[in-house]
Amino acid sequence: MSSIQNSLLVNFSEMSEKDIVDVLAIEQESYGYPWSEKIFYDCINNNYLCRVLTLDDNLIGYLISSLVQDECHIMNLCVKKEYRNFGYGKLILNELHKELFELKCKIIFLECRPSNNSALKLYQSLGYNEIGKRRNYYPAPNGYEDAIILAKDIKK
Numbered sequence: 629m630s631s632i633q634n635s636l637l638v639n640f641s642e643m644s645e646k647d648i649v650d651v652l653a654i655e656q657e658s659y660g661y662p663w664s665e666k667i668f669y670d671c672i673n674n675n676y677l678c679r680v681l682t683l684d685d686n687l688i689g690y691l692i693s694s695l696v697q698d699e700c701h702i703m704n705l706c707v708k709k710e711y712r713n714f715g716y717g718k719l720i721l722n723e724l725h726k727e728l729f730e731l732k733c734k735i736i737f738l739e740c741r742p743s744n745n746s747a748l749k750l751y752q753s754l755g756y757n758e759i760g761k762r763r764n765y766y767p768a769p770n771g772y773e774d775a776i777i778l779a780k781d782i783k784k
């Protein structure tokens with residue numbers, strides 16, 4: 629995908645190893661428990677669906693997911709702090725949904741912290757529904773936090 633929005637060139641494309649420096653900087657400013665550099669290398673080299681969103685060649689967001697048969701699992705979605713609330717998270721997910729539809733994927737799963745209101749609102753606005761919980765899934769300052777499991781039927 630490539631389009632001009634407000635005279636910025638917006639591009640959604642495959643993540644490559646050369647993107648990892650920028651991805652890691654966003655990851656580290658965004659999460660209390662960020663993924664390591666090695667995890668991103670492993671995802672790229674093990675055929676996960678790894679995508680980046682750039683504005684005028686400036687990397688401002690990314691998504692990591694895996695597709696096994698007709699099920700997708702989103703493992704990481706992140707937008708650079710100063711670019712949040714401009715619709716880029718939604719754009720990344722909508723681009724993924726289009727790709728998955730072409731790939732005959734039927735359902736998408738993801739986990740989210742119950743405390744992550746902005747992410748939950750985003751997912752719910754795009755048709756993801758809560759289907760369960762995973763107890764003590766995420767590390768947290770006082771131990772562990774549960775995860776909400778969300779799912780979206782890709783055919784709709």
Ligand SMILES: CC(C)(COP(=O)(O)OP(=O)(O)OC[C@H]1O[C@@H](n2cnc3c(N)ncnc32)[C@H](O)[C@@H]1OP(=O)(O)O)[C@@H](O)C(=O)NCCC(=O)NCCS
Binds near residue numbers: 716744747753
């Ligand atoms: C979650 C995240 C990816 C959202 O990206 P974003 O680009 O800010 O989201 P968008 O601007 O596309 O927002 C889309 C919708 O999400 C909701 N939303 C996003 N941020 C919100 C906020 N701070 N408060 C309330 N709703 C919010 C709104 O419903 C919004 O729809 P609207 O603009 O029609 O009202 C971003 O906040 C982020 O990178 N957070 C840190 C990493 C993270 O938590 N990732 C998710 C892990 S599960």
